[in-house]
Amino acid sequence: MTWIRRLAVVLAVCLMLSGCGSESVMEPVTPADNAVAETDDSAGDAEVDDAAISGGSSYLGSYTLDDAEFGTHVTVTVEGASRTIETNALPDHETGDFPNDGNPNTISAQDLRYEYTTEPEFTGEASSPLVIGVAVNGIKFEPGTAESVSCASGETYRVEALQDIYNLGLDFNNAHVQPTGEYHYHGASQLLADAYGLDDDLVLVGFAADGYLMYYSKSGAYQSGYELVSAARTGTGCTASSALRAGGVEVDGTSPDGTFTSDWFWSDEAGDLDSCNGVTIDGSYAYVITHEFPFISRCLNGDVGDAGGPGAGGAPLEGAEGNAPGEGGAPDLSEAADALGISEAELVAALGGPPPDFDAAAKTLGVSVQELMAVLPGPRSAG
16 A cells, blocks of 8 residues: 555545434334335345345345335446446435524435446555445535635635534434435434344445445444544634634634544454455445444445446546555654654645645645655655
């Protein structure tokens, strides 16, 4: 694995959207209560291989979901090495009220089509498509936000959807609505997991854009490897993006608490999951949705080059070189940090990513790009 790949996946990338809000408790409504689900057991080789961890889910092959109460319509067709998902993106469970104080948008039917492989290939070139995947009920997983805090001193902090400072209008499913009317998940939905869960601990909840399967663990058996950065944030003259309605923001000297994506870093000494929230289970690589950051994977370790659908594609991180699924390690930046006279956590936060932004990092650290590149491990290229 090259240094750029490792730098890039030390921090989960956050992508576009808006979101965050309140929680309440509701009784789950299962597809069996309201929907007509027709399944076809024919599936490709990849589904047969993954059956060992699917708990006997009937959603590995072709199926159709029609829910008269919620208006959900999803058709999934598995043929050869392809899984095609056609959805109107209306959830088959209760949602919060939209519009609300943190989200001014109304849920509306869409006409969306995604095409993912059923024979995923682990490339080790982590990529970050806008849409990480699609749930079995046709609702997309899009964990990142568009909201940010930008500082006159050069720092930019991406706001997380699941945090306690800014109200982005999320409901009890950790979901909200885009201006287009599309409802989408930013984190684990208990109603989704309850509706599609069987006897096993792992619940098949969706399909990632690289073709690997997405699971939720009822017992929380798989722990994220992300931890909060210890170094205080830097930045003066900071202003929140307009959607946050917060104006000026005090950033300099504040402690990372999970409000921003860069508050987190991944360590191979923590948790069970790799930097993309993936793990190999019974010989099959898969992603796990967790109740801790990153909640939903922020990057994918498989090839998404041929994935079709809105926001499905994702360019590999430049210079990325992979290790075996479920394995990996952060780069040793201690010597570079010492040379710059800062902590390793400060260097990681400045680099950001993936991919790391060397120009912005150099500005944040008060050095030239050439000086920064000279002390970093690996190839000396700012490309």
